[in-house]
Amino acid sequence: MPNNNFFERGFDDKTSIKLGLYESYLTEFLGVWVASSFGERAPKEIDIYDFFAGPGVDGEGVPGSPMVAYEVIAKYADRLAASGQRIRLWLSDIEKGRVASLRSLFSNRSEWPSNTSIEIHEMDFRDALNANQARLGKIPALIFADQFGVKYITPDIFQKLVALKATDLIFFISSWTLNRFSDHENIKKYHQGIGDHLKDTKAEHVHRKVKDYYQSLVPNGREYHLAPFSMKKGANVHGIIFGTSHIAGMRKFLNVAWKIDTDRGEADFDIDDDRLIDDSHQLDMLGDDRAPKKVELFQEELRDAILSGRLGSDKAVHEFSIYSGFRPTEHARPVVDQLRKDGLLVVNGGRIRLGDACCKSPRRFIVTEQ
Numbered sequence: 455m456p457n458n459n460f461f462e463r464g465f466d467d468k469t470s471i472k473l474g475l476y477e478s479y480l481t482e483f484l485g486v487w488v489a490s491s492f493g494e495r496a497p498k499e500i501d502i503y504d505f506f507a508g509p510g511v512d513g514e515g516v517p518g519s520p521m522v523a524y525e526v527i528a529k530y531a532d533r534l535a536a537s538g539q540r541i542r543l544w545l546s547d548i549e550k551g552r553v554a555s556l557r558s559l560f561s562n563r564s565e566w567p568s569n570t571s572i573e574i575h576e577m578d579f580r581d582a583l584n585a586n587q588a589r590l591g592k593i594p595a596l597i598f599a600d601q602f603g604v605k606y607i608t609p610d611i612f613q614k615l616v617a618l619k620a621t622d623l624i625f626f627i628s629s630w631t632l633n634r635f636s637d638h639e640n641i642k643k644y645h646q647g648i649g650d651h652l653k654d655t656k657a658e659h660v661h662r663k664v665k666d667y668y669q670s671l672v673p674n675g676r677e678y679h680l681a682p683f684s685m686k687k688g689a690n691v692h693g694i695i696f697g698t699s700h701i702a703g704m705r706k707f708l709n710v711a712w713k714i715d716t717d718r719g720e721a722d723f724d725i726d727d728d729r730l731i732d733d734s735h736q737l738d739m740l741g742d743d744r745a746p747k748k749v750e751l752f753q754e755e756l757r758d759a760i761l762s763g764r765l766g767s768d769k770a771v772h773e774f775s776i777y778s779g780f781r782p783t784e785h786a787r788p789v790v791d792q793l794r795k796d797g798l799l800v801v802n803g804g805r806i807r808l809g810d811a812c813c814k815s816p817r818r819f820i821v822t823e824q
């Protein structure tokens with residue numbers, strides 16, 4: 455029985471946040487690959503997969519992920535025409551009526567952005583993955599897997615996706631369901647060890663923990679990193695998980711996430727309960743300009759790691775910052791600057807680079823006697 459309500463009642467604000475993340479990351483992703491700085495090595499083709507595409511718009515005509523992707527691609531039309539690169543947007547869904555809606559939305563080929571093809575299929579997720587075996591991992595791609603619930607991004611599927619080269623992943627997962635029903639056969643069938651992973655987890659942190667569960671499934675030796683974005687609906691926390699094998703992909707995702715959650719970069723609510731007073735008006739009146747605890751803790755840890763010699767270059771700081779979920783230029787730079795100002799740190803080679811240009815030739819750090 456299709457879950458028609460989801461579309462008919464109109465997207466709620468959580469769906470809008472999810473689609474906003476997808477839209478912003480896709481914009482960044484195409485910004486890298488279309489007419490990119492790769493010069494001659496720029497890819498001729500780029501794939502975008504939306505394997506749980508839905509009908510394209512909600513009951514009120516608000517764009518769903520297929521239309522969102524189409525509109526982002528359209529912004530690159532001129533650059534695609536100039537570079538000759540081609541984008542293929544793959545849209546599939548298991549439900550006939552939704553696929554018919556997609557076909558009708560995109561029926562006018564003359565309106566498609568230049569050098570873009572749109573493939574629409576009525577297909578189960580697993581079949582759609584198999585149908586693309588010849589391209590997956592060979593052409594730069596973004597996969598959006600906006601499943602209902604929890605049952606499609608299973609450990610074996612996740613491991614297949616992780617193994618793909620130059621393929622970034624965004625998937626939705628109903629983390630509270632995993633937590634609430636971890637002992638249920640229907641959940642254990644898909645996620646065997648999940649109960650142990652989520653044991654004693656605070657409800658607010660469950661999506662973070664689900665991210666850790668997936669991270670533990672990444673095979674040893676594979677450089678692949680995940681970042682969560684938690685969303686709260688009533689008492690239930692679910693969210694999206696982003697995955698990439700490339701540090702630039704993670705940096706770009708963090709830019710997007712920190713724009714939405716300017717305090718912590720990972721949730722649409724006060725996930726660590728560290729703003730004790732919720733009302734921003736009261737905060738203003740009290741003149742309270744505390745940094746949220748999460749940022750403070752990171753900066754303390756970073757400071758200790760630099761002073762102990764564990765992080766000995768701008769490159770090391772850049773990586774540590776990104777894989778801890780923080781923006782190097784915004785959150786790490788002030789720590790490095792302060793250490794230099796206090797005379798505790800000298801940098802070989804002058805200016806450190808923590809932005810996009812980091813870090814072909816790392817600048818070495820020298821910690822001075824304290």
Ligand SMILES: C[S@@+](CC[C@H](N)C(=O)[O-])C[C@H]1O[C@@H](n2cnc3c(N)ncnc32)[C@H](O)[C@@H]1O
Binds near residue numbers: 473510517547600
């Ligand atoms: C959350 S909705 C996707 C919403 C869509 N991303 C949007 O923004 O409008 C999940 C979709 O997955 C589809 N679906 C459910 N099971 C599926 C399966 N096994 N394979 C492919 N699609 C499936 C449903 O028909 C539904 O349209």
